[in-house]
Amino acid sequence: MLDHKTQNPAVTDRVLEKCNIQRDDITVSAGTCSAHTEALFARYACDILEDPTFAAAAGLEYRSSSSLTAYISKYSRDLKQVLENTSRFHGIIDPALMFSLRVAGNFASIEAEWKDASFARYHRRTEFLVFAGLARMRNLTQIDFFPMEIRFQHETGGNRTAYQKLAGFPVLFGAERIEIVLALSSLDLPVPTYDPKLRAHLLEYGDRVIAEHRQPKQKLRARVEGLITRSLPGAIIQADDAAANLGLSARTFARRLKDEGTSYREIVDDLRCDLAQTFITNGMPLSEIAFSLGYADQPAFSTAFKRWTGQAPSTFRSRLDFTSGA
Structure with a gap:
């Protein structure tokens, strides 16, 4: 679909590269790619086309x-x-x-x-x-x-x-x-x-x-992301409340996240950053994004966004570094 839309296979190849896969990886004989990879491809394809409805x-x-x-x-x-x-x-x-x-x-x-x-x-x-x-x-x-x-x-x-x-x-x-x-x-x-x-x-x-069929056991991070996502828009569940919701003490909660190489604050920041970029691409007003992600006001959100990405929300264009000649 992306090849047909752009009439330029090189564009699709760059999207695939951004997802860390190649065309050979998605042939019928090659098997399957992960759901996360599929999700990233859908996102990046829409981004390069500047058309959120493409997927x-x-x-x-x-x-x-x-x-x-x-x-x-x-x-x-x-x-x-x-x-x-x-x-x-x-x-x-x-x-x-x-x-x-x-x-x-x-x-x-x-x-x-x-x-x-x-x-x-x-x-x-x-x-x-x-x-x-x-x-x-x-x-x-x-x-x-x-x-x-x-x-x-x-x-x-x-x-x-x-x-x-x-x-x-x-x-x-x-x-x-x-x-x-x-x-x-x-x-x-x-x-x-x-x-x-x-x-x-x-x-x-x-x-x-x-x-x-055995369902793979979810990592704690995935369960935490689910709790944070369900607490939106307008609020971010606190770490102690997230731990209690999962039947863990605050200490055990922090330790298990550390064992997975992360922390509650890192998960919150990563999810907020990811959603912020999606919302900006969707054309949502910055004030609405700030509220949706649980910030007191737009300046607080803008400060956080610049810390995450190195640029202000108003100058953010796309998470992909595609050139106009791609």
């Missing part, structure tokens, strides 16, 4: 998948069965998100929750995944239906209209949770490739994979 647009163009969940979905009866299967098996393929189907009143909602909230900072990957989910549902049913609304937890500054224009339906930011809201009738959309025997076989195989 969402790429998601809407997503068609094929070779995952177990994709094959089970392909042979499901209808969209409701597809979503039930996704809730059940998606955790095998994504370390960051889990999905669940909720039916309430006259609508249905596909809700996403963070298994690893350290991924919440990667807004562009989140947008890619959600819009790719919609594209997959459309591909499976072979109907370009529209959801009632898509909701994201993060803010996107002055770009809301661009997302809504891209989607063709309401896209809400700053919501309580990540979700795709559907009309109840959408759940009855049939999947033309339905095959009950193949589905039953794949479900049995999927259950075996789940039984054998």
Whole structure:
């Protein structure tokens, strides 16, 4: 998608280099890259294009998948069965998100929750995944239906209209949770490739994979980042409160973070710096960014940003050092 958009493969190569990967690393035969690498690529691609909606647009163009969940979905009866299967098996393929189907009143909602909230900072990957989910549902049913609304937890500054224009339906930011809201009738959309025997076989195989699949234990840092992210906007949870939330004493909390080579203050600063750059790229006013990141006022935020990056927020342009001739 980036090659096509720029008509210049060298631009994509530089984005890949920024993510510490090469084209050979992402060929089909090479296997997979990490979710963090994928997230960085989505972010940097949007940055170089100066288009925050690019990852969402790429998601809407997503068609094929070779995952177990994709094959089970392909042979499901209808969209409701597809979503039930996704809730059940998606955790095998994504370390960051889990999905669940909720039916309430006259609508249905596909809700996403963070298994690893350290991924919440990667807004562009989140947008890619959600819009790719919609594209997959459309591909499976072979109907370009529209959801009632898509909701994201993060803010996107002055770009809301661009997302809504891209989607063709309401896209809400700053919501309580990540979700795709559907009309109840959408759940009855049939999947033309339905095959009950193949589905039953794949479900049995999927259950075996789940039984054998061990979730990697999250590092303490990732759990702390999740607590900080959930405390935003407008406040940063204190270290003692974070320790108590995790069932640790303040001393044990500090020691375990030290064992991981970090401290609570370093985690807070790293997350604030990362989110600040994303918010600036999103076009959010500096006063709003200062509040969102828990600063008393804009000058305090500007001082911190200059300490992190060596430049004032007003002069920040992009985290990538691309030249105009790239």
